[in-house]
Amino acid sequence: MTRTAQERVADALRAAIEAGDIPPGHALPSGEDLAEQYGVHRGTAQKAVRQLAAEGYVTIARRQRPVVRERPRHLTVVRDRSVYRDEIGYFFDRNAQNWRALEPPTRGVAVPPDHVADLLGVPRGQDVLVRHRKMGPPDAKSAHQVATSYIPMALVAELPVLGAEKAGPGGIYDRIEEYFSAPLEWHETISARHPDAEEQAALHLAGNSPVLVVTREARIRRGEEQVVAEVNETRMPANQFAVSYSVRRDSSAAWPREEGVA
Structure with a gap:
């Protein structure tokens, strides 16, 4: 052409x-x-x-x-499908273990996006607690990720520390596990879209430079049912991140193959 x-x-x-x-x-x-x-x-x-x-x-x-503009020469972080823990608490990007909030995190009450409300199981248009932070290496001049946590107000009423400026050692995930006396489980969905104005400013992105969006549900057992205690959305420049994971065999793909199975 x-x-x-x-x-x-x-x-x-x-x-x-x-x-x-x-x-x-x-x-x-x-x-x-x-x-x-x-x-x-x-x-x-x-x-x-x-x-x-x-x-x-x-x-x-x-x-x-x-x-x-300054452009990355290589992938900054390769995300996998594991959760890790160190002396500070849980973390999900092994290569970004030392990343911290680059400025004081913010928190407040706001209406979440509809898809987040649906995941939390709260009515659309209803306020939830929102905790927002910009993350990056300690010497970073601008954020490499922006992360927002959404927590139902009903759970905050039960566990007020979730709305505190500092939730204590291990953060909100440790407080939730202690309260429910059960381990959290997480489910992530990864998508891509163009950044909004706030993300463009925080991540120094052009309007049509895509961001990866990792939507993570923190699920925990309450009695006989599993509830979503928090939804976290982490946004990052798509040209700086990759997702890596092992492919497991379903029982239908077991080896050795059974006789007569194509």
Whole structure:
């Protein structure tokens, strides 16, 4: 397929950025200079630059030349399907064990997204407790993840420490297990979407740079039924994370195969 002039300019600039010829923090040439360099109209060069901004390579500010953004050279974290524990409590990203909240977490009462309300088993439009934090390595200048916990108000009424600024050693998961005298179980669903305005600002993302969304239900046994005590949604730049897991054999795929089974 023949590449358009805009695509050819974008390809060349992208290659220069990825090769380090235009390092992070440096400005691209002006629209006029790019047009002259690549033999295209100025408008074509500007469209190519806007394409790179949409892909997350450069930041465009009014009346300033576009600046190359810091981009990861490798995957920051590979998530697997295990939960771990250290002296602080449970954690779910082994490669991010030392990550901490980069600023004081916030908490308050708000209406959760409808799908979260459904998972919690509360009526849509009903307030829940919301705990929000921005996470990253201790020396990070910006968040690598944003995580939001949603807890039913009925459970907070039973266990007020869940709404405290600090829930104590082990955090809310330890308090929930202590209260129910039972172990938590977790179920995660991973999806992808474009970031909202808050996520763009916190994660330094372009509007069409996708985020991975890990929706985790914390389930625990109450008598004869299992209830969802908390739903956590963690959002992260899709180009910095991967999900890795072992594939288990279902009983229908057992080895050795039975006689007569294809």
